[in-house]
Amino acid sequence: xxxxxxxxxxxxxxxxxxxxxxxxxxxxxxxxxxxxxxxxxxxxxxxxxxxxxxxxxxxxxxxxxxxxxxxxxxxxxxxxxxxxxxxxxxxxxxxxxxxxxxxxxxxxxxxxxx
Numbered sequence: 057x058x059x060x061x062x063x064x065x066x067x068x069x070x071x072x073x074x075x076x077x078x079x080x081x082x083x084x085x086x087x088x089x090x091x092x093x094x095x096x097x098x099x100x101x102x103x104x105x106x107x108x109x110x111x112x113x114x115x116x117x118x119x120x121x122x123x124x125x126x127x128x129x130x131x132x133x134x135x136x137x138x139x140x141x142x143x144x145x146x147x148x149x150x151x152x153x154x155x156x157x158x159x160x161x162x163x164x165x166x167x168x169x170x
Contacts, residue, residue, distance in 0.1 A: 084133065089129075092126065094128050094130065100142060101115070102116075103148060103163075104168065153166060
């Protein structure tokens with residue numbers, strides 16, 4: 057009898073979907089991104105969570121000489137809507153950066169070097 061109960065719980069819990077992480081910031085929080093991400097639908101490959109002011113920055117692999125030429129400010133919900141895999145790093149600590157080469161890869165996380 058106890059084996060049947062354990063089997064039931066094993067099946068039940070294996071069928072449960074994991075709840076994705078959520079950003080602690082509100083959906084309307086302003087974040088930095090680039091024109092490449094917004095207008096050209098480029099994949100987000102680098103995410104900074106700055107320690108100084110708690111701001112977020114989401115960018116693609118594009119080489120940028122002057123970030124001010126391509127920067128945009130959008131609501132964090134627009135970033136999540138564009139790429140739900142961003143939620144994997146919604147708990148990225150302050151002062152850290154996450155990087156990947158494409159959406160198919162796992163994030164590499166490291167402390168931002170000053």
